[in-house]
Amino acid sequence: MLYSTRVHQKLEALRDRDPIILGIETSCDDTSVAVLRGENEVLSMCTNSQIEIHREFGGVVPEIASRNHVKNIAPVARAAIEQAGITLEDLDAVAVTCAPGLLGALLAGLNFAKGLAFSLGIPYIGVNHICGHINANFITNPGLKPPFVCLVASGGHSQVVHVKDYDTYEILGGTCDDAAGEALDKIARQLGLPYPGGPEIEKFAEDGNEKAYNFKSQFNTNKQPNFSFSGIKTAVVNMLQQAKRTEKEIHYPDVAASFQRAVMETLAYKTVLCAHSADVKTIAIAGGVSANLKLRSLFEGLSKKYGFEFVRPELQYCADNGAMIACAAYHMLKKGITSSLDLDAKASGEMPKHL
Numbered sequence: 001m002l003y004s005t006r007v008h009q010k011l012e013a014l015r016d017r018d019p020i021i022l023g024i025e026t027s028c029d030d031t032s033v034a035v036l037r038g039e040n041e042v043l044s045m046c047t048n049s050q051i052e053i054h055r056e057f058g059g060v061v062p063e064i065a066s067r068n069h070v071k072n073i074a075p076v077a078r079a080a081i082e083q084a085g086i087t088l089e090d091l092d093a094v095a096v097t098c099a100p101g102l103l104g105a106l107l108a109g110l111n112f113a114k115g116l117a118f119s120l121g122i123p124y125i126g127v128n129h130i131c132g133h134i135n136a137n138f139i140t141n142p143g144l145k146p147p148f149v150c151l152v153a154s155g156g157h158s159q160v161v162h163v164k165d166y167d168t169y170e171i172l173g174g175t176c177d178d179a180a181g182e183a184l185d186k187i188a189r190q191l192g193l194p195y196p197g198g199p200e201i202e203k204f205a206e207d208g209n210e211k212a213y214n215f216k217s218q219f220n221t222n223k224q225p226n227f228s229f230s231g232i233k234t235a236v237v238n239m240l241q242q243a244k245r246t247e248k249e250i251h252y253p254d255v256a257a258s259f260q261r262a263v264m265e266t267l268a269y270k271t272v273l274c275a276h277s278a279d280v281k282t283i284a285i286a287g288g289v290s291a292n293l294k295l296r297s298l299f300e301g302l303s304k305k306y307g308f309e310f311v312r313p314e315l316q317y318c319a320d321n322g323a324m325i326a327c328a329a330y331h332m333l334k335k336g337i338t339s340s341l342d343l344d345a346k347a348s349g350e351m352p353k354h355l
């Protein structure tokens with residue numbers, strides 16, 4: 001039977017029941033595969049992290065990442081299937097990140113997903129990575145429904161997104177320079193902390209006074225929805241250089257705590273501003289930086305003050321993971337959206353307004 005006929009039959013069968021979706025994520029340095037039933041029942045999630053391999057280079061080396069994804073994808077997928085207690089024949093669809101990300105890394109996941117979907121005769125769904133991050137909120141917060149405003153703060157993106165429907169997005173604001181995670185990683189390196197810098201700065205900041213240094217960016221005090229981290233970064237670097245010149249002693253945890261406060265305040269205030277103008281009742285957060293406890297407590301306080309409901313993903317769904325990709329695919333499937341087998345990977349790619 002033709003692949004397209006088998007897919008059509010599967011889509012017909014899924015009208016009456018929840019699908020079991022295999023979600024694959026290989027856009028950067030995590031090979032992550034999850035099995036999801038319905039919108040939010042994670043049957044399994046297996047992740048192979050390459051952080052230790054890339055740490056000695058101070059960041060992700062694309063060629064090394066791609067080669068490791070090729071090596072790891074089949075065993076990680078097999079483990080996810082086994083841990084879910086299902087067989088390949090139980091799968092109803094295969095979802096995979098197709099953009100944005102490291103091209104070779106994306107292609108490793110994409111080709112595996114295509115081959116699997118074709119051999120099983122089931123739908124194949126290419127998912128935008130940022131849509132995936134946003135969808136992590138549906139896993140942890142059953143009952144969450146659009147519309148809401150979501151801050152996506154990760155290694156490569158800082159965007160405030162109005163999620164108008166499961167397949168309709170509008171970017172309300174974003175960074176004019178570095179992504180939040182990128183800024184944290186760069187300053188962590190200045191402080192002699194290893195990659196990735198965000199969690200290291202968070203740990204280091206526990207012993208510091210966040211009011212010790214008044215780092216702030218003039219840009220971030222205005223009412224514009226966009227933010228910038230270059231002013232805050234420059235202030236930190238200048239202060240460190242001056243201290244070195246004058247041999248002034250610096251308590252590094254104070255620097256980490258003050259820098260973290262400045263970054264997280266910027267993200268939180270600008271998101272609340274966007275939520276006001278979008279006239280939504282709910283604020284969500286997503287991406288690796290959304291694991292940060294300072295950011296979470298700022299949002300809790302501001303939401304209470306301004307009357308928003310605040311939702312966030314469980315910590316394990318903040319960083320790159322296969323479950324969020326499967327969840328995004330679930331909503332696409334419900335809207336009748338699937339991908340053709342000639343879908344290509346894209347290194348860059350704005351989040352589409354309509355999926």
Ligand SMILES: Nc1ncnc2c1ncn2[C@@H]1O[C@H](COP(=O)(O)OP(=O)(O)OP(=O)(O)O)[C@@H](O)[C@H]1O
Nearest residue numbers: 154155156157181196197198199288289291292320
């Ligand atoms: N607890 C934390 N506090 C602050 N930042 C964190 C924390 N945990 C992770 N990060 C940061 O999150 C980033 C990684 O997030 P993520 O894996 O979502 O990014 P990415 O997938 O590389 O980029 P993108 O999603 O934009 O393509 C890193 O910059 C890391 O420093």
Ligand SMILES: [Mg+2]
Nearest residue numbers: 154155319320
């Ligand atoms: Mg990511």
